[in-house]
Amino acid sequence: MVEKVALALVITARRMQMYFQNHRVIVKTNYPIMKILTKPDLAGRMIGWAVELSEFHIEYQPRGAIKFQALADFAAELTPYPTEEKTPRWTLYVDGSSNSRLCGVGVVLEGPREIVIEQAMKFEFKTSNNQVEYEAIIASLHMVIELEITNIICKSDSRLVMGQLTEEYEVRETLLQQYFHFVKNLVSREISFQHIRRENNTRADALSRLATLKKKGVHRSTIHVTLVKPSVSTDECMTTDTQPNWMTPIKQYLTEGICDPHLEKMMKLQAARYILIGQDLYRRGYSRPLLKSLSPEQVTYVMTELHVGICGTHSGARTMSTKILRAGYYWPTVQGDCTEYVQKCVKCQEFGTLSHQKPEHLHYVLSPWPFVKWGMDIIGPFAPDKGQCKFLMVGIDYFTKWIEAEPLTAITARNVHNFVWKNIVCRFGLPQVIITDNGRQFTDRGLARRYNSKVKPRSYQKEDLVWRMRSDARKDGGKFSSN
Template identity: 45%
Template sequence: MRLNPAKCAFGVSSGKFLGYLVSQRGIEVNPEKVRAVLEMQPPRTTKQLQQLTGRTVALNRFILRSTDKCLPFFKILKKAFVWDSKCEEAFGNLKEYLMNPPLLSRPVEGEVLYMYLAVSSSTVSSALVWEEKGIQKLVYFTSRALRGAEERYPRIEKLAFALIVSARKLRPYFQAHAIRVLTEYPLKKVLQKPDLSGRLVNWAVELGQFDIEFHPRTAIKGQALANFFLEFCNTPEPRDPAQHPLWVVYVDGSSQCQRSGVGVILESLQKQKFQYAIKLDFTTTNNEVEYEAVLAGLAIAREVGALDVEIRSDSQVVIGQISGEFATQGDRLAIYLEKVHDLQSSFRTMTVTKIPRERNVQADALAKAGSATDQEIAKMKRQVLVQPNLSIDKSQCVMQVAREREPEPEWASDVIRYLRSGELPSHKEQAHKVKLQAARYTMVDDMLYRRGYSHPLLKCLSALEANYVLREIHEGVCGNHSGGRMLDIKAVRAGYYWPTMTRDSMEFVRSCDKCQRFARVMKNPPKRLTSVLSPWPFSKWGGGLGRSDAMREGEKEVFGGGCRLLHKVGGS
């Protein structure tokens, strides 16, 4: 066998593969494709601009924030062709970047990959890297332009959208490696919130099939990644004051021995102003009442549809803890701070500012009015808050009635451990299965709930609780001894779930004594009756014939159906 030397290569150190230069150093961009872009003149027609964007798309994997660099080109393609100064500047920056493109590498199978996310007002981008000997090496750049309603997503949803875009485009990497998303935003809490709906639920379920973990962003160990965040993440998003005004929220709290109050003033740049006085019908400390004021202000701002808010308060402790300058002391303040961060995800931007007390006089007056007695302000309307604004009340000052802890569903023990502490089974396939299941569940007040697309949260029950629920629905006060399928539907409507609820409902109805005792007896045959035809013609005519003693030779007596017939055998 003779081989063509021009088509065969054995033991070479580098070569072209799928349009890239692959060597021991890594994956390099094809110099011919780079030269084709560098030698281009500024486009003069729409067709030349399309050639430029097409050649740039072929190099997207190597171009940092490629969509952002080519965004001026995409805008003029949708309108009349006008090559302006912005396009000329973007064209020059693109050529300058391609003069020294980055070097990509192929990750080792089974290694952990790290992903950095970045968003702006019009694009989402990501960078996939892996670490070797303490050095982070680039694997892939992804970028996508936001279209239509996607541009109006809150910043935290844009980050989730950047992750879902990367997972769809880099699916082979996500399936073969464990992914660690490094971000400073509470992206994990947002995707696991119990009140998710719409697209966030779909994204959470879609991402549940991959081995994804969220960690805080650490030190960046590479110049390319440093440029990624320096040029992209810190770019301020332009704000249109007419469409998205900045709302300033003045908050203050008043804590006394037996009563407390909160004052909130919501003011926009268009001089819209809302004032609220809230009475706290429970005991609080000075810092707790300040947190209650911040939570009330954020809740009111969310109701009016504010996207950009600025919280102004005269409490140095609360402002310092929210901004991260001060450490949080105590369990209750930590829960308050977590609640503030959860509400922060509802806004595009949220800033906190410490102001002097003399600039917060109106909010202080409202807080004192909220803490006053009913006789002192008989003509003033105010809201009353009867319990602390905590997701988990850990108060030790107020006596609480202890109740027996409800049993946990035994069929979801692995999912509960994963949602609580991130613990997974040691077996790899079982761990992957738990992650897929956990995407459809959430923990609320330390209890497991199942979430869906078109129904509210369903409480997950153990076998003992499921039996009790079926009995109450079937034969309780409002029970009507319905059938198995209807019993299953009623259990879902009541807000409960367990995996075998359809089968258990059928078996419960079959074992119900009253249902069996008073059920209608079906006398109809299970199948449609059909008339039986005679097997032989004239078979009934021989019923009255007797046996003849003298049978002719060649005849045989046949008995069939109680009739004795004489048939001639072998005769013609």
């Protein structure tokens, strides 16, 4: 016992090493651990434990009498623990029987105090063996819900049905999937499912055979029930969208020969490329098989599966459109739709290469060359300044956004003529277009007459040297440079 106490102390020191190293530890025990660990004639593993504990500041003190602790232990041992009343467990045995004439199920419910409830159910419709097993489970669950029983274990000898309900097997058939979801919706209580051997389910098997062989009235102790229709409806209704799309006029022309009289020639050429097989429209090809035409809803599904589906690779628009054609599908705007779909894909934008494409289309330039197109306007009147100048004449080049401005005392056609000649024509050449929203100052005929008198018509040939004015024109000459 002393070795166990020493081992517990060693394990505690290892687990709480940081506390043992930084603090003084007091160990209260009635066992002589200190005397044993300080003996010089220790042997075996006690020597290692003594060396390991010697690095810590440990004091050993006797435990002494613990009166209050003894009283608390005594009260804890004699106080009875409250026991929860367990709900009695019920066992449910189900089995189904199906032959060429009739189908039936047997249900046996066993509870506490030797309570046994038996039910035989006959079907007036033909079912498969698995469907019969599901009908038996549904009938037994209805009975359990009516009796308000909670703790139940359902046992059956059908390996497939029990495996599907315990989610051990996968439900693949459409009808069994409906039965599976129907049972899962009913199972809202503490119900578990278990598979048993056939020899352990003989009682329910006998009841299922009794339902198919005996008539109602025999064996009065058994509840006889007749089921007219299955619990799960097998009728399926598929809604179809009859909204017109791009295939509607082609189908109508191929089937009825009706189209718009103005588009009859074009429709005749277009319909020659298509063929109608059943209710599906196919496009002909010279070196490829028929391509199935898709509606807008099918287009979205196909693009999603090829791009982000289970085999999708987030390919580009050109590769994606080629895959669609190779898969045997077609619609007129396949290339544009693929491009738009790839551009909207979040993963392609997040992990794709950096795109240097402009976010907007390029804008047209209003002036193709500098100092060819000018815009002019008059600002004012302002407060009179030095020289009684109250107005400002401004000219802006459309290409370079170069600004020419000059203060004016009055708005006259002569002042406008001088401004245009001095600040625009003599510096940058004769402009091709001048845009303004003013009236008489710019529409005066003297401006055009003055320009025509100053500008002399000249003709140039190839390889001629042409000089361009760089500064203000003066009568005594100016500075020129080669153009």
